[in-house]
Amino acid sequence: MSILYDDAQQAIGGEAVRILADRTRSETxxxxxxxxxxxxxRFWETCKEQGWTAVGxxxxxxxIGLGLVELGxxxxxxxxxxxxxxxxxxxxxxAQAILRYGSxxxxxxxxxxxxxxxxxxxxxxAEGADMLPSEPxxxxxxxxxxxxxxxxxxxxxxxxxxxxxxxxxGPVLALVELAGDGVTRNMVHTFDNSRCTADLHFDGVEAxxxxxxxxxxxxxxxxxxxxxxxxxxxxxxxEAMLGKARDYAMDRRAFGQLIGxxxxxKHRIAEGYVLVELARANAIHAAASEGEADFGRHAAAxxxxxxxxxxxxxxxxxxxxxxxxxxxxxxxHLHQRRARTLAIENGPALFWExxxxxxxxxxxx
Amino acid sequence: xxxxxxxYRADAKAWLETKAMEFGHAARRGLSEEEDLTLGRRWQAEKxxxxxxxxNWSKEHGGQGLGALEKLAFEQEEMKHSFPNDYFGxxxxxxxxxxxxxxxxxxxRERATKALKGEEIWCQLFSEPAAGSDLAGLRxxxxxDDAAGDWIINGQKLWTTWAQYADYGVIVARSDxxxxxxxxxxYFWVNMKSPGVTVRPxxxxxxxxxxxxxxxxxxxxxxxxxxxxxxxxxxxxxxxxMIERYQATDPAGFxxxxxxxxxxxxxxxxxxxSAIEDGRVRERIARTYAAQSALAAIHRRxxxxxxxxxxxxxxxxxxxxxxxxxxxxxSEFAMDLKGVDGMRYDEDKxxxxxxxxxxxxxxxxxxxxxxDEMLLNTIAEKILGLPQDHRPDKGVxxxxxxx
Ligand SMILES: Cc1cc2nc3c(=O)[nH]c(=O)nc-3n(C[C@H](O)[C@H](O)[C@H](O)COP(=O)(O)OP(=O)(O)OC[C@H]3O[C@@H](n4cnc5c(N)ncnc54)[C@H](O)[C@@H]3O)c2cc1C
Numbered sequence: 001m002s003i004l005y006d007d008a009q010q011a012i013g014g015e016a017v018r019i020l021a022d023r024t025r026s027e028t029x030x031x032x033x034x035x036x037x038x039x040x041x042r043f044w045e046t047c048k049e050q051g052w053t054a055v056g057x058x059x060x061x062x063x064i065g066l067g068l069v070e071l072g073x074x075x076x077x078x079x080x081x082x083x084x085x086x087x088x089x090x091x092x093x094x095a096q097a098i099l100r101y102g103s104x105x106x107x108x109x110x111x112x113x114x115x116x117x118x119x120x121x122x123x124x125x126a127e128g129a130d131m132l133p134s135e136p137x138x139x140x141x142x143x144x145x146x147x148x149x150x151x152x153x154x155x156x157x158x159x160x161x162x163x164x165x166x167x168x169x170g171p172v173l174a175l176v177e178l179a180g181d182g183v184t185r186n187m188v189h190t191f192d193n194s195r196c197t198a199d200l201h202f203d204g205v206e207a208x209x210x211x212x213x214x215x216x217x218x219x220x221x222x223x224x225x226x227x228x229x230x231x232x233x234x235x236x237x238x239e240a241m242l243g244k245a246r247d248y249a250m251d252r253r254a255f256g257q258l259i260g261x262x263x264x265x266k267h268r269i270a271e272g273y274v275l276v277e278l279a280r281a282n283a284i285h286a287a288a289s290e291g292e293a294d295f296g297r298h299a300a301a302x303x304x305x306x307x308x309x310x311x312x313x314x315x316x317x318x319x320x321x322x323x324x325x326x327x328x329x330x331x332x333h334l335h336q337r338r339a340r341t342l343a344i345e346n347g348p349a350l351f352w353e354x355x356x357x358x359x360x361x362x363x364x365x
Numbered sequence: 366x367x368x369x370x371x372x373y374r375a376d377a378k379a380w381l382e383t384k385a386m387e388f389g390h391a392a393r394r395g396l397s398e399e400e401d402l403t404l405g406r407r408w409q410a411e412k413x414x415x416x417x418x419x420x421n422w423s424k425e426h427g428g429q430g431l432g433a434l435e436k437l438a439f440e441q442e443e444m445k446h447s448f449p450n451d452y453f454g455x456x457x458x459x460x461x462x463x464x465x466x467x468x469x470x471x472x473x474r475e476r477a478t479k480a481l482k483g484e485e486i487w488c489q490l491f492s493e494p495a496a497g498s499d500l501a502g503l504r505x506x507x508x509x510d511d512a513a514g515d516w517i518i519n520g521q522k523l524w525t526t527w528a529q530y531a532d533y534g535v536i537v538a539r540s541d542x543x544x545x546x547x548x549x550x551x552y553f554w555v556n557m558k559s560p561g562v563t564v565r566p567x568x569x570x571x572x573x574x575x576x577x578x579x580x581x582x583x584x585x586x587x588x589x590x591x592x593x594x595x596x597x598x599x600x601x602x603x604x605x606x607m608i609e610r611y612q613a614t615d616p617a618g619f620x621x622x623x624x625x626x627x628x629x630x631x632x633x634x635x636x637x638x639s640a641i642e643d644g645r646v647r648e649r650i651a652r653t654y655a656a657q658s659a660l661a662a663i664h665r666r667x668x669x670x671x672x673x674x675x676x677x678x679x680x681x682x683x684x685x686x687x688x689x690x691x692x693x694x695x696s697e698f699a700m701d702l703k704g705v706d707g708m709r710y711d712e713d714k715x716x717x718x719x720x721x722x723x724x725x726x727x728x729x730x731x732x733x734x735x736x737d738e739m740l741l742n743t744i745a746e747k748i749l750g751l752p753q754d755h756r757p758d759k760g761v762x763x764x765x766x767x768x
Contacts, residue, residue: 002661002662002665002666002669003666003669004666004669004670004673246749246750246751249751250750250751250752257752257755258752260745260751260752261751261752261753261754261755263738263742263754266741266742266745266746266751266752267738267741267742267745269745269749269751270741270742270744270745270749270751271741273744273745273748273749274683274686274687274744277659277663277680277683278655278656278659278660278663278683278687279659281659281660281662281663281666282655282658282659282662284662284666285658285659285662297658298658300651300655301651301654301655301658301659304651304652304655305655305656305659308652350644352651353647353648353650353651353652354647354651356650356651356654356655357627357641357647357650357651360623360624360627360650360654361627361631361641
């Protein structure tokens with residue numbers, strides 16, 4: 001399936017773009033870069049206030065019961081302004097895992113506050129280069145977690161984390177509260193500090209198992225859902241950078257003409273447009289195929305095109321700007337940083353390439 | 366996807382399968398081009414009889430009056446069998462539809478029906494040796510015979526696809542060289558069997574001759590054969606090209622599907638391991654799939670917006686640019702992957718079945734119908750609003766510009 005947005009959906013997207021343009025400041029974002037563990041609280045308040053945190057959660061749990069298409073539109077708007085808090089995507093991953101695999105008690109306990117945005121959720125599957133370790137080093141014994149998860153996005157401030165750990169009979173997907181004793185968070189300094197990245201250490205911390213059997217598949221499903229949100233965010237960011245490049249090329253003169261009149265510049269920007277359009281098409285297509293058999297394939301394709309678009313367009317936009325583009329003042333680096341961060345978080349291209357090829361080979365078999 | 370469309374597709378698929386033996390790839394093996402064309406004409410007639418011709422054309426023009434989504438579904442199924450329909454692509458793609466927009470009445474209807482049944486073929490006479498990307502630079506003349514009111518055509522066209530089999534063509538010619546180049550052109554239809562028309566095939570790098578040089582020596586045509594106003598030919602040509610952009614429907618760029626690559630990568634071994642395990646191969650598969658699936662999604666959305674009555678966007682340029690370029694690179698890579706076997710060239714296989722044939726024929730795809738550079742200019746100027754290239758010929762009368 002591949003859709004045209006209906007009026008209601010367009011309104012959601014348009015509204016998000018309008019509100020965010022009004023409430024985000026590059027000065028705030030730049031200040032966040034200088035320290036670890038801080039995020040743009042005003043931006044996050046906006047997310048809560050607007051109900052964006054509630055989008056993917058059913059009404060019975062205080063959500064508004066919409067789907068990936070709507071969440072994608074909001075994520076795209078956030079991507080445009082390089083929003084300074086990563087919790088919308090991770091919260092969605094945690095909420096969906098609880099919805100799908102959690103007990104009624106866990107649903108009652110977490111979903112309403114995830115919907116309101118009071119609870120911040122983090123997803124901690126990866127261990128180094130392995131996005132979905134089949135034998136995680138983090139261990140769950142007698143209901144308690146022992147070990148660590150490195151560089152967890154939102155890990156610095158989240159109240160609850162979804163982890164992939166080794167249980168007695170193989171990997172399990174578990175939920176762990178981060179407020180209690182035995183949890184240590186070490187801030188990680190990254191080139192995009194507003195992601196609130198932290199190493200999480202667990203020293204015998206109680207955790208609830210969501211699923212044992214098929215935990216890897218379940219974790220993959222969560223990653224795929226988040227992938228589509230991330231892909232939209234990347235599309236938004238890429239589009240913003242494309243706009244910056246275009247506007248600059250329409251303004252700056254050299255050799256007696258606008259630099260946008262030089263084909264090497266003009267074609268570079270046109271190539272960027274092509275990448276953004278491909279990425280957007282895949283992202284929308286993936287969001288619209290949530291729940292269908294080939295969703296995983298579309299999610300992987302969406303991530304690949306979106307990563308390529310955001311990386312390339314921010315690289316080229318900087319080039320088009322010449323010297324001014326590489327300064328702290330010009331703000332382009334905010335998107336460059338975010339492009340690389342989003343490329344890695346939630347699975348780098350290598351991971352999604354493998355995922356996609358596995359799906360294609362399975363299908364061909 | 367709607368149930369109706371699913372049923373339509375399933376019916377088409379089933380019908381096509383019953384025809385594959387008689388008209389599909391196996392039936393075409395070893396045929397000369399003339400024999401293949403004859404088979405192709407019969408195939409068009411079969412489609413017409415079965416109601417699968419001109420699926421999205423109006424009934425008045427011999428079509429089925431259905432939507433673009435039905436047409437796409439049919440074409441996707443049809444493409445799987447390598448039926449002989451290349452010869453009719455240009456004809457039914459642009460010249461006949463544009464002719465139908467401008468010429469009314471029985472004559473036009475009869476031409477359309479004959480073209481749909483494969484009995485007649487039309488060609489598109491735009492490009493010339495000195496006018497390809499710069500279409501408005503053409504020199505073929507159309508001079509008015511004031512006494513008779515007719516037009517006399519003189520000059521040379523180049524790259525005219527299937528002109529050697531064409532019965533009719535649409536042609537743009539210079540009717541007034543004293544005004545700026547875009548303003549002095551007029552558009553006509555022409556009978557290719559008229560006295561003074563000479564067609565000479567041009568052999569392409571890959572060995573075949575689907576394109577031609579066409580010479581016009583005092584070819585006389587009536588003013589009633591004019592499409593649009595005198596001096597308004599450039600606009601009609603642009604209108605024709607807009608129709609052309611919607612012809613590109615294959616995300617694989619009319620080369621082999623990615624499935625074929627995956628199949629082969631499973632059997633080929635590199636350094637003792639299956640190629641499908643190789644990271645370089647996996648990357649290529651994943652990237653190509655992602656690009657092609659995006660094109661398919663873009664195309665479906667374009668059709669949906671057309672169906673919803675919205676204006677078509679610039680999808681056509683993106684589709685052609687990305688699909689053919691991707692096909693060219695993937696074909697190269699597939700040949701590398703086969704090692705020395707990659708050099709084999711099987712004349713009997715189509716460009717959708719053979720990587721070497723796909724590779725040999727891909728360059729034409731990046732030129733015909735607008736070179737990559739022109740597509741990028743279109744995107745930059747028309748969509749992004751970037752400045753036009755420096756154009757020293759702008760505003761200068763055609764005659765006054767040094768050539
Ligand atoms: C197989 C095939 C079938 C064809 N069929 C038909 C047909 O049926 N009817 C018909 O009328 N024509 C047909 N054509 C012609 C086709 O439309 C032209 O070949 C095409 O438009 C390019 O023109 P050209 O060959 O004159 O190249 P040129 O225009 O001379 O281009 C040469 C190079 O210069 C570049 N270039 C030109 N202008 C610019 C610019 N402004 N900016 C940047 N780069 C530029 C081009 O991209 C290209 O790389 C066919 C061509 C082929 C190869």
